[in-house]
Amino acid sequence: MVRSELELAKTEAKAEVAKAGKGAGMLGGAAVAGYFTLLFLSLFVMYLLGEGMDLQWAALIVFVVWAIIAAVLAVLGRSRLKTVDPSLERTQKTLKEDVQWAKNQK
Template structure:
C-alpha cells in the first residue's frame, strides 16, 4: 500500500469534515467577492445613467434659456410676443420629454440583482445536495 493511500485511510472523519468545511468557507468567500463585483458593476451603470439625467437637465436648461430668448424675440417680429413665448415653451417641453424617456430606458437596463452570483449559488446548492453527480 502506498503512503498516500494509507494517509487518506488514516484520516479521521473529523479531519475530513474540517477539510470540507474549509473548502466551503473558501467557496463562500469567493461567492461574496463575485457578488460585490457584480454590484459594483451595476452601480457604475446606474451612476452613468444618473449623470446623463443631470447633464441633460443642465444642458437643457441652458439651451432652453438662451435659445428660447432668441426664438421669442424672433417670433415676436411676426406675432404677439405672448404667443411666441408659448410656442417656444411647447418646443422645449417636447425636448425635455424625449430626454426623460431616453434616461428612463437606460435606467431600466440596470439590474440590481447579481445574476452570475445567483446562478453559481444555485449550482453550489445543487452540488451540496448531490455531491456525487
C-alpha cells in the first residue's frame, strides 16, 4: 500500500514538474519579448528626441534615464534582499514541536 502511494506521488510530481517547466519556459519567452519591447521603445524615444537635437545627445539622454532606473532598482533590490531571513524560524519551531510530540508518544 505504501509503495502504491509512493508511485502515485511520483506520478503526480512528474506531471506537476512538467507543467511548471512549460510555465517557466513561457515566462522566459515573455522576458525576452519584454526586453526587445523596451529596446525598441528606447530606440523610438531616442529617434524621437533626435528630431529636435543631435542624435548622439538623444542617445545619451535615453542611456542616462535607463542608468538611473537601473541604479534605483539595484538599491531597492539590495535593501529588500537584506531583509530576507533564511533561517525558517517557524518551520524549525514546528519541527521541534513535532519531535517533542513524537518523543512523548513513546
